[in-house]
Amino acid sequence: MPQTVPSIEPPLLTLRGIEKSFPGVKALAGVDFTLNRREIHALMGENGAGKSTLIKVLTGVYRRDSGTMQLGGSEIDPRSPQDAQQAGISTVYQEVNLIPHLSVAENISLGRQPKRLGFLRWGEIAQRAEKAIARLDLKLDVRKPLSSCSIAVQQLIAIARALDTDARVLILDEPTSSLDTREVEQLFVLMRKLRDQGLGIVFVTHFLDQVYAVSDRITILRNGQRVGDYAAVDLSRIELISKMIGKDLSEVERESGGKAKPLSTAREILVQATGLKRKGAVENVDLTIRKGEVVGLAGLLGSGRTETARILFGIDKPDAGKIEIDGHKRELRSARQAIALGFGFSSEDRKTEGIIPNLSVRENIILVLQGQRGWLRLLSRKEQEELAAKYIAMLNIATSDAEKPIRFLSGGNQQKALLARWLASKPRLLILDEPTRGIDVGAKFEIQKLMRSLTNEGMSILFISSELEEVVRSSDRVVILRDRARIAELVGEEISQAAILSSIAGTNESSPE
Amino acid sequence: MKAASDNALQRESKARRHSEAWHHLKWPLIALAVVLLFNFFFTPLFFHLEMKDGRIYGSLIDILNRAAPVMLLSLGMTIVIATGGVDLSVGAVMAIAGSIAALLITKSSYSFLSIVILTVCACAVAGTWNGVLVAYAQVQPIVATLILMVAGRGIAQLLTNGQIITFENPSFAFFGGGTFLALPFPITIVAVTFAILSTLVNRTAAGLFIEAVGDNEKASNYSGINTRLVKLAAYTLGGICAGLAGLIVASDIKAADANNAGLYLELDSILAVVVGGTALTGGRFFLLSSLAGALLIQTITTTILTRAIPVEFTLIVKAVVIIIVCLLQSEEFRKKALQLVRRKS
Numbered sequence: 015m016p017q018t019v020p021s022i023e024p025p026l027l028t029l030r031g032i033e034k035s036f037p038g039v040k041a042l043a044g045v046d047f048t049l050n051r052r053e054i055h056a057l058m059g060e061n062g063a064g065k066s067t068l069i070k071v072l073t074g075v076y077r078r079d080s081g082t083m084q085l086g087g088s089e090i091d092p093r094s095p096q097d098a099q100q101a102g103i104s105t106v107y108q109e110v111n112l113i114p115h116l117s118v119a120e121n122i123s124l125g126r127q128p129k130r131l132g133f134l135r136w137g138e139i140a141q142r143a144e145k146a147i148a149r150l151d152l153k154l155d156v157r158k159p160l161s162s163c164s165i166a167v168q169q170l171i172a173i174a175r176a177l178d179t180d181a182r183v184l185i186l187d188e189p190t191s192s193l194d195t196r197e198v199e200q201l202f203v204l205m206r207k208l209r210d211q212g213l214g215i216v217f218v219t220h221f222l223d224q225v226y227a228v229s230d231r232i233t234i235l236r237n238g239q240r241v242g243d244y245a246a247v248d249l250s251r252i253e254l255i256s257k258m259i260g261k262d263l264s265e266v267e268r269e270s271g272g273k274a275k276p277l278s279t280a281r282e283i284l285v286q287a288t289g290l291k292r293k294g295a296v297e298n299v300d301l302t303i304r305k306g307e308v309v310g311l312a313g314l315l316g317s318g319r320t321e322t323a324r325i326l327f328g329i330d331k332p333d334a335g336k337i338e339i340d341g342h343k344r345e346l347r348s349a350r351q352a353i354a355l356g357f358g359f360s361s362e363d364r365k366t367e368g369i370i371p372n373l374s375v376r377e378n379i380i381l382v383l384q385g386q387r388g389w390l391r392l393l394s395r396k397e398q399e400e401l402a403a404k405y406i407a408m409l410n411i412a413t414s415d416a417e418k419p420i421r422f423l424s425g426g427n428q429q430k431a432l433l434a435r436w437l438a439s440k441p442r443l444l445i446l447d448e449p450t451r452g453i454d455v456g457a458k459f460e461i462q463k464l465m466r467s468l469t470n471e472g473m474s475i476l477f478i479s480s481e482l483e484e485v486v487r488s489s490d491r492v493v494i495l496r497d498r499a500r501i502a503e504l505v506g507e508e509i510s511q512a513a514i515l516s517s518i519a520g521t522n523e524s525s526p527e
Numbered sequence: 528m529k530a531a532s533d534n535a536l537q538r539e540s541k542a543r544r545h546s547e548a549w550h551h552l553k554w555p556l557i558a559l560a561v562v563l564l565f566n567f568f569f570t571p572l573f574f575h576l577e578m579k580d581g582r583i584y585g586s587l588i589d590i591l592n593r594a595a596p597v598m599l600l601s602l603g604m605t606i607v608i609a610t611g612g613v614d615l616s617v618g619a620v621m622a623i624a625g626s627i628a629a630l631l632i633t634k635s636s637y638s639f640l641s642i643v644i645l646t647v648c649a650c651a652v653a654g655t656w657n658g659v660l661v662a663y664a665q666v667q668p669i670v671a672t673l674i675l676m677v678a679g680r681g682i683a684q685l686l687t688n689g690q691i692i693t694f695e696n697p698s699f700a701f702f703g704g705g706t707f708l709a710l711p712f713p714i715t716i717v718a719v720t721f722a723i724l725s726t727l728v729n730r731t732a733a734g735l736f737i738e739a740v741g742d743n744e745k746a747s748n749y750s751g752i753n754t755r756l757v758k759l760a761a762y763t764l765g766g767i768c769a770g771l772a773g774l775i776v777a778s779d780i781k782a783a784d785a786n787n788a789g790l791y792l793e794l795d796s797i798l799a800v801v802v803g804g805t806a807l808t809g810g811r812f813f814l815l816s817s818l819a820g821a822l823l824i825q826t827i828t829t830t831i832l833t834r835a836i837p838v839e840f841t842l843i844v845k846a847v848v849i850i851i852v853c854l855l856q857s858e859e860f861r862k863k864a865l866q867l868v869r870r871k872s
């Protein structure tokens with residue numbers, strides 16, 4: 015067991031006193047970080063704590079303001095990710111940075127294509143890509159354009175790309191945010207194998223289970239400062255959380271208690287979808303959503319969850335099936351129309367379907383509401399600012415001010431701002447596709463509370479998440495999809511992770527897998 | 528405590544907003560100042576202004592007057608580019624405007640005002656045609672507007688039977704050559720168009736929608752914005768601006784020259800927009816900066832003409848100045864340049 019051997023070797027990577035400021039924020043205020051060989055090192059912290067910034071400084075995306083960085087005993091000063099890669103640091107960034115219209119194979123070998131006499135060697139590109147993908151137990155046609163893959167598969171491809179090099183340090187910034195349990199497990203097997211081969215791995219995640227499942231050490235950041243560096247076995251979960259959010263243990267325990275779930279009573283039906291069918295997306299989905307309830311949509315990746323949501327929101331048209339809203343049959347032709355009916359849809363793909371990157375946080379938040387009011391009735395500047403300030407405070411969005419372009423926010427905070435966008439439009443049905451992706455533990459809990467209070471006010475929520483625990487905790491009813499069809503539905507007391515897993519696996523015993 | 532921090536948040540917001548608009552106006556203005564300074568020292572009488580028959584004359588006024596067509600084009604072009612598109616047909620639409628006006632003046636007895644309105648409407652239709660191709664038929668903007676760029680001149684020539692139609696019409700001559708408030712009338716046309724457009728983008732949500740569509744069309748669509756309509760409207764506005772520009776030119780030369788009216792001006796107007804800091808990829812746009820960009824281009828041209836430098840140099844000098852302004856706008860470049868300078872000293 016390599017992780018129990020006390021390290022006698024000098025550290026692989028040492029960062030000392032790293033500082034980095036952006037206009038209006040000090041993202042890193044003198045951070046130290048040490049990574050050893052044969053070590054999986056979790057980097058933890060709340061949204062906006064500075065994790066991604068630290069990684070970007072280390073890999074040459076940003077220039078540090080001060081501090082030193084040593085790799086294998088010698089100073090490094092990468093000026094670009096390519097520099098870092100040459101030095102032996104391979105990275106998967108939080109936002110998938112691949113090129114959508116290129117093929118999977120091209121994406122994997124991008125920037126280091128095998129060439130002969132200046133010509134690309136396509137055969138070799140494809141072969142290498144296939145090998146890289148096989149390491150992740152992924153089966154797909156590497157000649158397909160990347161954009162035809164789901165976000166989760168894209169994430170796996172980004173990982174495959176990073177693994178396709180001779181690296182000494184591998185950095186994974188929230189690599190598992192859109193993966194399901196099985197894929198996460200595969201990734202972990204691979205990470206452990208690489209660790210045992212001598213790599214140092216930096217791993218950022220907001221899933222505490224995953225931290226304890228693979229990490230040897232944990233470094234915690236808070237507000238751009240290092241709180242400490244601990245062996246994973248020495249740090250209890252509750253200690254970890256309290257160090258991340260900077261509150262003491264009793265407070266955390268008190269807050270995480272008392273999440274009694276009111277049972278839903280029979281209420282009026284808001285949306286009833288029957289026999290939804292769309293080629294290549296869903297086969298046969300029935301779904302009923304009542305007023306004021308949270309319906310969880312569970313299933314493996316590719317089971318048709320997002321596809322169902324897109325049909326309900328009018329983005330994709332079903333080939334067959336019927337949608338009734340308030341008892342009237344409706345044909346949804348566009349997102350606009352769905353919004354007019356009081357629907358909202360927060361997409362799982364926050365980068366391409368969510369944020370308007372160069373517009374301010376304020377503009378991003380008011381966008382849907384303004385769209386509903388139409389172009390002539392512009393929300394006054396004051397109303398806009400008040401709305402932005404209200405949601406920034408309510409969802410605790412970490413930003414130096416409301417006029418900051420949203421792309422400069424940390425991933426989790428972008429996600430919160432998108433949630434704010436939909437909340438501001440006061441929808442009757444809010445479809446949330448992976449709304450807690452990249453959101454820290456504290457905020458996840460806040461969002462759950464928020465969902466509860468919204469439904470108490472009469473809003474309905476369709477909740478899609480790969481995290482079963484979350485689905486179980488938040489949902490009044492869970493609809494389970496498998497192979498693009500609805501296979502089961504659990505209500506109230508029946509809802510449990512074991513029950514969901516056994517339906518997904520297709521067994522009737524209540525034992526998972 | 529809470530209120531105090533909210534106030535701080537708002538104050539900071541305001542500062543950022545102003546600095547952004549100023550940032551994009553700054554570079555073309557500085558370049559303009561440099562060119563003007565050059566003229567101050569080296570071109571005699573460049574700043575000389577003279578009042579004659581109730582109109583001010585001088586190089587500066589001349590620049591404003593000559594720049595009017597490109598300024599108009601660049602206003603429309605800014606909006607089109609902000610939606611992530613581009614309009615190559617505006618020069619051809621100017622020619623169409625000239626031909627239609629000439630036809631109406633010579634073959635009909637419509638009043639001056641109806642001629643202007645009819646012509647501008649025709650150009651709005653031409654712009655809408657571009658918009659339909661781009662927004663609904665999903666043709667790439669360059670290709671879609673290239674069609675009208677080529678066909679438009681053909682249409683203009685057909686309308687005039689391939690001839691240059693000259694005309695005498697005192698009231699129409701006012702449009703491009705008249706005096707209003709002691710200034711050439713085209714300056715007023717630009718000012719009014721700018722005022723209308725900035726009201727439209729600042730006092731309604733049109734500005735927000737245009738920027739959102741240009742920055743991330745898919746996300747805007749999923750947020751309930753009618754992205755197609757926004758794009759269509761942008762091209763229609765572009766057509767209207769081109770129509771006004773075409774009328775100014777036709778009225779100024781008292782003729783419709785289908786071959787040469789507005790030739791290459793689409794490129795000048797795209798340059799003006801880029802110099803003004805609006806990115807060709809769409810998103811944030813800056814109307815006032817585009818006007819400054821158009822003025823810069825015209826000032827360079829006039830400088831070269833008045834200094835008797837061979838005209839062939841015009842294009843090269845223009846290109847150099849524009850490259851410099853574009854480079855200065857890139858923060859990356861400024862940082863690198865600063866580093867270089869510091870290392871030397």
Ligand SMILES: Nc1ncnc2c1ncn2[C@@H]1O[C@H](COP(=O)(O)OP(=O)(O)OP(=O)(O)O)[C@@H](O)[C@H]1O
Pocket residue numbers: 036037039040041059060061062063064065066067068108412413414422423424425426427452454
């Ligand atoms: N390019 C930038 N310009 C301005 N501010 C930035 C920039 N990048 C990051 N920041 C700010 O720096 C802080 C730290 O951001 P960072 O992305 O490192 O957080 P994080 O710990 O990765 O959070 P998350 O868990 O949400 O991904 C945030 O307040 C963010 O707004």
Ligand SMILES: [Mg+2]
Pocket residue numbers: 065066067108187424425426
């Ligand atoms: Mg991050």
